[in-house]
Amino acid sequence: MAKMWAGRFSKEVDSQVNDFNSSVSFDSRMYKQDIKGSIAHSVMLASCGIIGQDEAKQIVIALDQIKKDLESGALQIDPNAEDIHMFIEQVLTERIGDVGKKLHTARSRNDQVALDLRMYLRDEVKSVVKLLKQLAETMCKLADDNLETVMPGYTHLQRAQPITFAHHICAYAEMILRDISRLQDAAKRMNLSPLGSGALATTTYEINRQMTADLLGFDGITANSLDGVSDRDFCMEISSALSILMVHLSRLSEEIVLWCSWEFKFVELDDAYATGSSIMPQKKNPDVTELIRGKCGRVIGDGMTLLSMMKNLPLAYNKDMQEDKEAIFDAVDTAKLCLKTLIPMLDTMTVLKDNMYKAAQRGFINATDCADYLVKKGLPFRDAYKITGALVARCIELNTVLEELSIKEYKKACSLFDKKVYEAVNLLNCLNGRKIDGGPAPQCVKAEIEKIRQKLAE
Ligand code: ARG
Numbered sequence: 001m002a003k004m005w006a007g008r009f010s011k012e013v014d015s016q017v018n019d020f021n022s023s024v025s026f027d028s029r030m031y032k033q034d035i036k037g038s039i040a041h042s043v044m045l046a047s048c049g050i051i052g053q054d055e056a057k058q059i060v061i062a063l064d065q066i067k068k069d070l071e072s073g074a075l076q077i078d079p080n081a082e083d084i085h086m087f088i089e090q091v092l093t094e095r096i097g098d099v100g101k102k103l104h105t106a107r108s109r110n111d112q113v114a115l116d117l118r119m120y121l122r123d124e125v126k127s128v129v130k131l132l133k134q135l136a137e138t139m140c141k142l143a144d145d146n147l148e149t150v151m152p153g154y155t156h157l158q159r160a161q162p163i164t165f166a167h168h169i170c171a172y173a174e175m176i177l178r179d180i181s182r183l184q185d186a187a188k189r190m191n192l193s194p195l196g197s198g199a200l201a202t203t204t205y206e207i208n209r210q211m212t213a214d215l216l217g218f219d220g221i222t223a224n225s226l227d228g229v230s231d232r233d234f235c236m237e238i239s240s241a242l243s244i245l246m247v248h249l250s251r252l253s254e255e256i257v258l259w260c261s262w263e264f265k266f267v268e269l270d271d272a273y274a275t276g277s278s279i280m281p282q283k284k285n286p287d288v289t290e291l292i293r294g295k296c297g298r299v300i301g302d303g304m305t306l307l308s309m310m311k312n313l314p315l316a317y318n319k320d321m322q323e324d325k326e327a328i329f330d331a332v333d334t335a336k337l338c339l340k341t342l343i344p345m346l347d348t349m350t351v352l353k354d355n356m357y358k359a360a361q362r363g364f365i366n367a368t369d370c371a372d373y374l375v376k377k378g379l380p381f382r383d384a385y386k387i388t389g390a391l392v393a394r395c396i397e398l399n400t401v402l403e404e405l406s407i408k409e410y411k412k413a414c415s416l417f418d419k420k421v422y423e424a425v426n427l428l429n430c431l432n433g434r435k436i437d438g439g440p441a442p443q444c445v446k447a448e449i450e451k452i453r454q455k456l457a458e
């Protein structure tokens with residue numbers, strides 16, 4: 001196929017260069033946005049008297065047909081085309097002749113590609129947000145079912161204080177809420193139309209940028225034509241938001257990997273979401289979560305690709321920017337894939353409440369409560385802390401726990417102890433006592449779940 005820009009050239013482009021230059025293998029996924037943008041552009045051109053109304057009509061009908069033919073398979077994308085924009089215009093011209101050649105009046109591929117990418121990512125962000133809402137709801141459901149499921153909370157991966165599984169999983173739901181808000185925020189900033197920026201300096205035709213922006217559902221138009229064609233902040237912002245999201249999914253995955261181990265045995269994955277070993281018959285591996293953890297690195301890498309691709313580019317458009325697509329598409333695809341697999345996996349996961357409770361009984365997670373008991377009797381916290389530390393050491397020596405240590409031992413450590421200490425170190429009491437806003441007591445987490453659901457419904 002002769003290049004549309006062949007006019008200035010005296011020979012054909014080297015075939016290796018042609019392949020190297022081409023982006024159609026990865027930008028063809030934007031065909032819908034490209035056609036939609038071209039339809040709006042031609043309608044606007046006609047409305048401004050730059051092309052005839054009948055010409056615009058022919059263009060619109062032909063573009064609609066191209067879309068249908070691409071979707072039915074009647075039209076195949078030419079792998080040798082330079083990109084999806086050139087391909088569609090070429091087919092249009094083949095089909096309707098000279099009128100097709102008028103479509104690109106007052107437009108450049110530079111504003112065209114910026115437009116298509118914004119529209120494509122706008123839809124993609126919506127579908128990621130939809131998945132995130134499903135994930136957060138799945139977490140709320142898990143939390144609802146585990147309001148009283150006591151487990152040890154950890155710091156330094158050492159048993160620390162009593163919490164519930166609901167409290168733990170809601171912490172992740174909060175992260176997901178922030179991920180949603182970050183993505184929506186980026187999408188809002190992105191929703192300005194660059195169309196009309198032209199190659200870099202707009203055009204001398206009296207076009208109506210606001211009209212195409214309105215037709216395409218943008219909140220407004222970009223304010224500077226150089227920025228309009230060379231801005232890829234929206235890619236970097238979305239990829240940053242996705243990187244942070246993937247870090248969250250990866251942290252949860254890491255915990256699930258641990259929880260699935262015999263050392264923890266806090267959860268059991270449904271057989272449909274686990275895999276076996278080719279040699280060890282006893283194995284049931286949490287591959288899904290390991291892959292999510294691994295793919296997090298990949299999404300972070302996509303973000304690095306975008307940042308380092310952009311960092312030295314002079315204004316305005318540079319071909320380097322063609323590299324934006326594979327990176328941002330991969331980030332979005334990967335995040336979606338991870339979410340689609342994680343949601344049903346969490347939904348079918350069995351929480352082994354007894355094992356969590358057993359783990360909560362070991363590790364002296366009620367030691368702070370024991371110290372607080374003495375503080376409530378009038379002892380300064382640091383003294384109470386020291387006495388309790390000695391009691392823990394004594395328990396370890398006697399191979400027992402604070403709940404079962406004799407009152408004689410307690411009194412030996414400090415005369416302020418009486419039998420009421422057993423209530424103070426009772427795990428359920430320790431949990432229920434933490435009824436501060438944001439805390440693990442069941443009524444607090446219940447209120448938190450309600451708030452999360454309210455935010456999800458917004
Ligand atoms: N395929 C190009 C891209 O993805 C389209 C823009 C090309 N513009 C140009 N002047 N060569 O960025």
